[in-house]
Amino acid sequence: MDNDGRLNWRKIGYHARSAFAVLLAAAVLGGGGWYVYAKANEAYVEWRTEEDYIGEGKEKVEVLIPRGAGSTQIGDLLTEAGVIKSTKAFRSAVEDAGARDKLQYGRFALKKELPAATALEMLLDPKNVVNEKVTFPEGTTFAEQQAIMAEKFGVSAEELKTAASISYDALPAYAGGRLEGYTFPSTYQVVEPVVPSSVVGTQLRQFGRIAEKLELESKAQALGTTPHAVVTTASIIASEVTNPDDQPMVAAVIYNRLNKGMMLQMDSTVHYAVGKAGKVTTTAEDRKDPSPYNTYMHKGLPPGPISNPGETALSAALNPAATDALFFVTVNLDTGETRFAATAEEHEANVKLFQQWCSANKDRGLC
Template sequence: MNAQFTDNDGRLNWRRLGYTARSAFAVLLSLTVLIGGGWFVYSKANDAYIAWRTADDYLGEGTEDVQIVIPRGASITQIGEILREADVIKSTRTFRQVATRSGESDKLQAGRFNLKKQLPAESAFKMLLDPENVERLMVTFPEGTVSVRQWQILERPANAKIGLTYADMEAAAADPSIYQLPGYANGQLEGFLFPSTYQVGEPAVASHLIGTQVAQFNRVADKIKLEEGAQALGVTPRNIVTTASIIAAEVSNAKDQPMVARVIYNRINAGMPLQMDSTVHYAVQRWDTVTTTAEERANPSPYNTYVHKGYPPGPISNPGESALLAALNPAETDALFFVTVNLDTGETKFAATLEEHQANQAEFQQWCQANTGRCSG
């Protein structure tokens, strides 16, 4: 037993023990009051902080997913309003303060973003700057398609988010003079709407998309030196594009395209009509078959190369880079005819004589007979 709790004779001193116990209890009670009071104060202060924060901001990591479209030229305040109306953030003012303090508000861009509802303003701002959250709207225009068919592609379900219709594109194409077409386009869009995959800004504007395609044609034409190459061949730049448009519409395999280019030049130089079904399709505005009827081949349109010798008045599709290069770099051959004998593989056969060509045509007809409905409507 501790000496402070015993008398001189070694017996337990209950008075001293009781006094010490009361003192210890008093200290413990005081500590309990202090701790309890501190926790009470902390709890109240934390509640006040949470109330202050949530008055103008959300806490946490957000709730359900949501897509937001930020239009071109939107200010920080306008972006904040869009986010607030979609319940992504709680306060436009708080979002504006976060963006301004960050020093990165100039990095905010237009577009469609994958966000969450009920985010802290700072989290929403960071997500808008993260490229991983951008939902890019893309549209692909295949090589060799005419303008009308390019614009119809925009109405497919897969492109519904773009929001452009055939009518929108037709209206935007009504005045080609607003686009930076090369002089040899003669104010015509057909042939100069470069086929490629494009990212479409939001909200989508038809004239912007057409302008982007024309600009891409100009870039490619400069890269491959189209005008210089045309001069070297003794062909006008416009007829290079027209030749490329026929090539792109007739064959899909790039390896065959220089051969088709040479067939076109050989027939032109020999004074023969081109007799290309693709030009007849353009003349009658029908593309659901690969062949043409006798009635269609008699159509008087200047684009009908069965009726008229030489080049058609202009391009009959929108060629890509491979077809343009083929028109500038034709193969060396004396072939005057060609026919694609297998529509699945794209196998194309060339001939220098009518007899050879007729044999190739017979092979094509055999394929058509074995694949009912694939060759004619």
């Protein structure tokens, strides 16, 4: 206001312009500061992520690290999988952590877009190892077990050949250097990439544990036979029947026939001799094969196991049932029902039941 008490619009305009200038300057300075901060932060993030990611990663991913891979190869694999941004960052993380000698092979559960140091920590943590499983059913041959590994893990023929030919410390001396019968059938956890010889070694060690549990050597001696003969008997049992309740009876039939000087005449041994699979019956031509494994042509047990028996078959071979049965036949291949007989006449009646089942199921090609 002027001296007369009236509004002085000139002064009001002056002060308004001054206030506006101050506010404008503050806005410019404030906006500029934010702009500078934003640009600086952007530059920092770009610098940090030029060769490495930041954060906790994104979606899950599995990466297979081969045996003998060094930090560079592992870094390349992780980069290709989108786990890390650069091999250089991973090598630096390995060097900083002094972890060059701690890197392991296997399949690992990781995440995409991880900092290299975090990826390294996850690789060194056993909790992130993805273990595969492989199952070898009871009564499978060594060749069938190898085929399972080849199909499931894609192992090479050369690796399988090596696994079949090398010497194993865990193989019992009474095995005579043969793997058949001693690569214990079970489900095993394996680390990829799978090395067949490593799996075989694990199977042999498991056989040793089961043999010790069953007191195989001392009980074989008490039966008046050898451990190798027991394993051979068990391999026939495992190939003939799958029901554990029937296995001691089959063991008794084998021992009863041997004690009477009868030929075993087990079709399973003929299958092994001629390399036939998928059928339970044999042809007249099959039964004429001269192989020492053909128990239609040669008396006594075959020279070695014809398959790999599990614990129940081994136990049955050591603890045969008390029976005078000399024959058996599985009359229903779906249920596994097996009938036993002490006379040829009883056996013929049981065989007719089997033949009836075969006639009713001839389109399945099992008989």
